[in-house]
Amino acid sequence: MRKFLWRRVNELNEKKTLSSSLKKVILGIVLSTVAAFMLATYVITKREQIDYGMRDSENVLRTLSSNISSEMEKYMSLSRLIMTEDRLVTFLRASTLSVDIGMINDARYGIMDILNVTEGVDTVMVFREDMIMLATRNFMYIYDYDRMDGNEWKQEIYDGFGSTVVSLDTFGIAARKDSKAVVTVGRAIYDTSSQKRTGILLMNISNNVFERMLVRIRYNNICILGDDGTYIAGNKGYAQYFDDYFLSEKIKYRNIKIGGESQLLSGCQVPNLPIVILRVSPYGMEGIPFRMLYVLLFLLTVFMIIAVYVVLFIRQTITNPIYELSASMENNKKSGELRKIDVEVPYSELEMLEGDYNSMIDHVNELFDELVEKEQTLQRAELRVLQEQIKPHFLYNSIETIGYMAMDSGAEKVHDALETLGSFYRNFLSKGDREIPLSREIWIVKDYLSLQKLRYGDILEDEYHIDEKTQDFVVPKLILQPLVENCIYHGIRMKGEKGKIEITSKLVDGELHLTVKDTGVGMKQEDIDKILCSKREEMDSNDSESFGLWGTIERIRYYAGRDDVVRIASEIGEFTEIEFIIPNKSALASRGE
Amino acid sequence: MIIDDEESARKLMRASIDYESLGMQVVGEAASGIEAINTIDELRPDIAFVDINMPFMDGIEFTTVATGRYPNLIIIIMTAVDQFEYARKCVSLPVFDYMLKPMVRAEVTKVLERAKEKLESSETAYSEELKSAGESEEEISEEGNLGEANATEVIKKYVKENFTDSKLNLAFIAQNFGFSSSYLSRKFKQDTGKNFVEYLTDLRMKKAIKYAENGYKMYQTASEVGIPDPNYFSRCFKKYAGMSYSEFVAEKCVQPGTSVS
Numbered sequence: 001m002r003k004f005l006w007r008r009v010n011e012l013n014e015k016k017t018l019s020s021s022l023k024k025v026i027l028g029i030v031l032s033t034v035a036a037f038m039l040a041t042y043v044i045t046k047r048e049q050i051d052y053g054m055r056d057s058e059n060v061l062r063t064l065s066s067n068i069s070s071e072m073e074k075y076m077s078l079s080r081l082i083m084t085e086d087r088l089v090t091f092l093r094a095s096t097l098s099v100d101i102g103m104i105n106d107a108r109y110g111i112m113d114i115l116n117v118t119e120g121v122d123t124v125m126v127f128r129e130d131m132i133m134l135a136t137r138n139f140m141y142i143y144d145y146d147r148m149d150g151n152e153w154k155q156e157i158y159d160g161f162g163s164t165v166v167s168l169d170t171f172g173i174a175a176r177k178d179s180k181a182v183v184t185v186g187r188a189i190y191d192t193s194s195q196k197r198t199g200i201l202l203m204n205i206s207n208n209v210f211e212r213m214l215v216r217i218r219y220n221n222i223c224i225l226g227d228d229g230t231y232i233a234g235n236k237g238y239a240q241y242f243d244d245y246f247l248s249e250k251i252k253y254r255n256i257k258i259g260g261e262s263q264l265l266s267g268c269q270v271p272n273l274p275i276v277i278l279r280v281s282p283y284g285m286e287g288i289p290f291r292m293l294y295v296l297l298f299l300l301t302v303f304m305i306i307a308v309y310v311v312l313f314i315r316q317t318i319t320n321p322i323y324e325l326s327a328s329m330e331n332n333k334k335s336g337e338l339r340k341i342d343v344e345v346p347y348s349e350l351e352m353l354e355g356d357y358n359s360m361i362d363h364v365n366e367l368f369d370e371l372v373e374k375e376q377t378l379q380r381a382e383l384r385v386l387q388e389q390i391k392p393h394f395l396y397n398s399i400e401t402i403g404y405m406a407m408d409s410g411a412e413k414v415h416d417a418l419e420t421l422g423s424f425y426r427n428f429l430s431k432g433d434r435e436i437p438l439s440r441e442i443w444i445v446k447d448y449l450s451l452q453k454l455r456y457g458d459i460l461e462d463e464y465h466i467d468e469k470t471q472d473f474v475v476p477k478l479i480l481q482p483l484v485e486n487c488i489y490h491g492i493r494m495k496g497e498k499g500k501i502e503i504t505s506k507l508v509d510g511e512l513h514l515t516v517k518d519t520g521v522g523m524k525q526e527d528i529d530k531i532l533c534s535k536r537e538e539m540d541s542n543d544s545e546s547f548g549l550w551g552t553i554e555r556i557r558y559y560a561g562r563d564d565v566v567r568i569a570s571e572i573g574e575f576t577e578i579e580f581i582i583p584n585k586s587a588l589a590s591r592g593e
Numbered sequence: 594m595i596i597d598d599e600e601s602a603r604k605l606m607r608a609s610i611d612y613e614s615l616g617m618q619v620v621g622e623a624a625s626g627i628e629a630i631n632t633i634d635e636l637r638p639d640i641a642f643v644d645i646n647m648p649f650m651d652g653i654e655f656t657t658v659a660t661g662r663y664p665n666l667i668i669i670i671m672t673a674v675d676q677f678e679y680a681r682k683c684v685s686l687p688v689f690d691y692m693l694k695p696m697v698r699a700e701v702t703k704v705l706e707r708a709k710e711k712l713e714s715s716e717t718a719y720s721e722e723l724k725s726a727g728e729s730e731e732e733i734s735e736e737g738n739l740g741e742a743n744a745t746e747v748i749k750k751y752v753k754e755n756f757t758d759s760k761l762n763l764a765f766i767a768q769n770f771g772f773s774s775s776y777l778s779r780k781f782k783q784d785t786g787k788n789f790v791e792y793l794t795d796l797r798m799k800k801a802i803k804y805a806e807n808g809y810k811m812y813q814t815a816s817e818v819g820i821p822d823p824n825y826f827s828r829c830f831k832k833y834a835g836m837s838y839s840e841f842v843a844e845k846c847v848q849p850g851t852s853v854s
Contacts, residue, residue: 456600497839
């Protein structure tokens with residue numbers, strides 16, 4: 001049953017089944033939900049991470065930027081202090097001719113006295129208007145004298161009118177020998193009493209200042225650059241990411257990939273200074289909104305459980321009962337019996353289906369009964385008509401009259417023939433009985449053969465070996481006569497020689513074995529097979545040659561209720577022997593008599 | 594001519610009708626279609642009663658063959674069973690009438706009277722035709738004796754090759770080779786000293802003796818040599834060999850090597 005059910009299901013799978021399409025739909029929904037969930041999670045996580053990263057970067061950059069600003073502020077104040085140092089003022093006020101090496105050294109010491117109390121100043125350079133200069137750490141620098149003689153850098157400083165102008169690398173006139181970048185604070189010096197410009201002061205601030213600053217706030221993912229991209233301090237690897245995009249006081253962001261990993265690059269210019277800060281930060285786990293994700297995950301699980309439950313529910317309560325219904329209907333069909341089916345179904349809709357089927361079965365059965373009854377009525381009527389047509393009494397009386405006439409005129413032979421004919425018809429009709437004792441069946445054959453001998457002359461002889469015990473055995477009527485007819489027309493007459501028909505009967509295990517053997521032309525094996533195996537549909541009723549024999553075989557099979565009751569043996573040119581096995585049906589016989 | 598497989602039926606047919614008063618006579622009988630094919634050329638009937646239900650060659654098949662070869666032959670079908678299928682086949686054949694057994698004399702007489710009328714009306718036309726045919730025949734014989742001598746040889750050769758065909762007879766040969774059968778019959782006898790039927794039967798019997806010597810069953814030999822009706826074959830054989838087939842086979846087995854000529 002189970003196996004059978006699956007076969008059915010497999011057959012159905014060729015088409016669409018409710019359960020399979022349901023499975024597909026549910027699977028589709030689950031998959032798309034999971035996909036949507038993943039996508040949403042990804043997007044939310046990503047955005048939260050970016051937001052978090054940006055906020056984080058902003059804090060750091062703003063802090064750092066203001067730190068740098070205030071640091072620079074400190075150095076600017078320092079520059080003012082240096083400007084007012086007495087020995088420097090003396091140096092600046094002296095006429096060109098009176099300046100000597102002693103005066104320069106005095107001024108330098110003066111500056112160095114001030115610088116001793118501070119850190120981070122790499123060097124201080126002072127130029128007089130006549131370009132006589134002094135520098136605290138002269139030997140560290142290489143000078144670009146061409147540029148120094150030009151006015152371009154001076155003009156830049158003059159434009160500040162005494163306030164500080166910040167630039168990089170000593171305004172381009174000098175660079176450290178070890179190429180380290182420096183931030184330069186420059187300003188024009190004006191005499192305090194005459195208010196006349198007396199020179200220029202340049203103060204180079206070492207990049208160590210910025211390094212220290214970074215170390216202090218413990219960031220290693222920050223790079224400090226000049227506004228032309230020159231590396232100043234911090235993580236040198238980030239210098240390559242610099243471009244003009246970051247020359248803005250507002251913080252700018254950019255997504256970059258480092259080692260295949262996505263990172264956030266943020267940067268800004270320190271206000272009013274030629275300094276840019278770049279920061280690279282990974283999108284850390286800190287940004288992921290785990291609580292929200294847990295809620296989503298929970299909802300997803302709940303949804304999946306519901307989906308699975310729906311599938312199981314529908315299978316349990318709809319498709320499985322339908323299969324069971326269908327299987328029992330199929331069983332009904334196979335068994336050939338039209339019984340009502342009784343299957344437990346959980347819902348009234350399915351019960352309706354079952355009820356409909358059952359009422360259809362009822363209806364079909366009714367129709368069958370009706371049909372059978374009609375058929376029987378028709379058969380009875382036809383039999384009556386047939387008997388009416390034959391009018392046996394009229395026939396018998398006529399035969400008797402003619403017989404008497406023949407005897408009266410001395411035609412003994414004619415009387416004998418008519419007597420045989422009368423006897424044949426009496427047994428042949430047998431009051432309409434369908435089953436008769438074997439002895440009577442033998443009489444039919446004997447009469448039939450003597451009439452045939454009259455017709456065809458001396459072409460055959462007949463022999464009977466009838467076991468005494470079989471005389472009263474009940475057999476279906478007219479099973480021997482068609483066989484004998486077959487012997488004559490398809491056996492003996494085809495041979496053109498005198499033939500013999502032998503009829504034998506014996507009892508074996510309570511069953512009657514009836515053999516008809518003729519010495520005719522024999523039957524080919526393929527013809528035997530055809531006769532024995534053919535079904536009604538294959539048998540052409542117009543093919544009268546074998547139809548009589550086949551019909552008799554069918555009748556005996558039907559009577560016996562099984563197929564192995566006929567055996568045909570033959571040798572071409574020698575004989576054909578047909579054996580019937582007829583079971584004892586005394587119950588049937590008693591009803592028939 | 595009466596063609597029926599039942600001897601008593603043929604006898605009844607012959608005895609019960611007063612043919613003389615109709616100006617007719619029964620020229621012969623045949624017990625099967627096969628026998629009829631072999632004897633009809635000698636009997637040359639105007640009217641043939643043909644039973645439908647005969648073994649080896651039934652009435653339908655015989656009628657089909659005969660209407661092709663003898664367009665003037667009046668065929669009256671007789672049958673004991675009024676099966677629809679037979680009736681349908683008969684309708685498509687040019688038979689003169691269709692009668693159910695048992696036959697009633699009055700009906701048979703009526704049909705024969707009608708047949709006679711038809712024969713008489715066509716008699717005039719036929720005799721005229723015969724006259725012109727005779728003329729043309731003479732023309733042919735004048736034209737070339739050599740060609741016709743050859744024709745006999747060709748026909749003999751053809752018969753030798755085809756005598757196992759059970760439908761072979763004089764009318765068929767005549768039709769095939771473009772002669773009238775009466776002319777061919779005369780010519781054949783003239784050229785070979787035997788009439789056609791004798792010649793054909795001789796060929797078949799010679800072959801049959803060979804089969805008999807090999808111990809073949811009669812019905813098998815009969816169908817091998819072109820006379821599938823063993824009853825008719827048996828009569829032919831007896832006439833030819835002077836003894837019945839089974840006697841011949843028995844003798845052959847007792848004294849192997851003896852040949853009967």
